[in-house]
Amino acid sequence: MIVLAGTIGAGKSSLAKALGAHLNTEVFYEAVDNNPVLDLYYQDPKKYAFLLQIYFLNKRFESIKLAYQQDNNVLDRSIFEDELFLTLNYKNGNVTKTELDIYKELLANMLEELEGMPKKRPDLLVYIDVSFETMLARIEQRGRSFEQIDAQEGLKAYYHQVHGEYPSWYDAYDISPKLRIDGDKIDFVNNPEDLEVVLSQIDQELKALDLLK
Numbered sequence: 180m181i182v183l184a185g186t187i188g189a190g191k192s193s194l195a196k197a198l199g200a201h202l203n204t205e206v207f208y209e210a211v212d213n214n215p216v217l218d219l220y221y222q223d224p225k226k227y228a229f230l231l232q233i234y235f236l237n238k239r240f241e242s243i244k245l246a247y248q249q250d251n252n253v254l255d256r257s258i259f260e261d262e263l264f265l266t267l268n269y270k271n272g273n274v275t276k277t278e279l280d281i282y283k284e285l286l287a288n289m290l291e292e293l294e295g296m297p298k299k300r301p302d303l304l305v306y307i308d309v310s311f312e313t314m315l316a317r318i319e320q321r322g323r324s325f326e327q328i329d330a331q332e333g334l335k336a337y338y339h340q341v342h343g344e345y346p347s348w349y350d351a352y353d354i355s356p357k358l359r360i361d362g363d364k365i366d367f368v369n370n371p372e373d374l375e376v377v378l379s380q381i382d383q384e385l386k387a388l389d390l391l392k
């Protein structure tokens with residue numbers, strides 16, 4: 180399983196789609212469309228943060244179990260980043276200490292389940308690194324109404340926090356081999372040559388892991 184990581188709007192879903200097509204494997208997208216809590220969360224984070232965290236964690240676990248069934252399936256965001264969002268929500272007073280503790284216990288239980296599976300962790304994590312300016316531009320360009328910074332006071336500051344958490348999260352990540360992609364410079368969405376460069380970098384990593392001929 181190849182996992183894509185990165186801040187909101189970094190390009191994970193876009194690269195996941197291209198990578199799945201390239202490797203001829205399945206892509207497990209993050210549960211955004213038909214998510215009954217996400218827009219409520221953006222309207223009222225204090226009320227809905229814990230429910231949203233549980234919603235994403237449950238969906239993530241479901242996707243991981245399915246994704247592990249075949250080599251080189253692609254997962255749009257890692258279970259470890261969910262914890263990054265949780266911690267941030269706790270810091271911001273949207274999640275109580277009791278909720279934080281319950282979530283962490285549940286997560287530990289889920290990770291234990293994964294430890295019991297034939298494949299225990301991702302084969303490769305691909306991190307798309309973008310600047311804060313790029314993050315904002317991509318969120319605006321994608322245009323989900325509830326994510327727009329003019330829709331909600333404090334949203335820009337929240338995005339700044341999320342963006343700020345990622346570099347140290349990525350540096351500390353040691354669960355699997357990892358690859359960083361500069362999502363500011365490499366336009367794998369509009370430039371086929373750039374996409375080719377990224378895909379061949381990933382291919383090389385997979386070959387080194389004996390997951391690609």
Ligand SMILES: Nc1ncnc2c1ncn2[C@@H]1O[C@H](COP(=O)(O)OP(=O)(O)OP(=O)(O)O)[C@@H](O)[C@H]1O
Nearest residue numbers: 186187188189190191192193317321365366367368
């Ligand atoms: N490298 C890139 N160059 C140009 N545009 C990009 C690039 N990556 C993504 N985009 C555009 O930015 C927007 C967000 O991309 P995408 O939905 O793939 O991000 P994401 O990381 O999956 O976001 P989220 O965390 O919210 O799910 C889309 O409109 C996409 O077309």
Ligand SMILES: Nc1nc(=O)c2ncn([C@H]3C[C@H](O)[C@@H](CO)O3)c2[nH]1
Nearest residue numbers: 187209211231232235261264265326
């Ligand atoms: N609060 C919160 N916790 C999560 O675990 C989480 N995972 C994703 N998201 C939000 C970010 C994008 O708007 C949108 C798509 O990534 O969903 C989250 N928000």
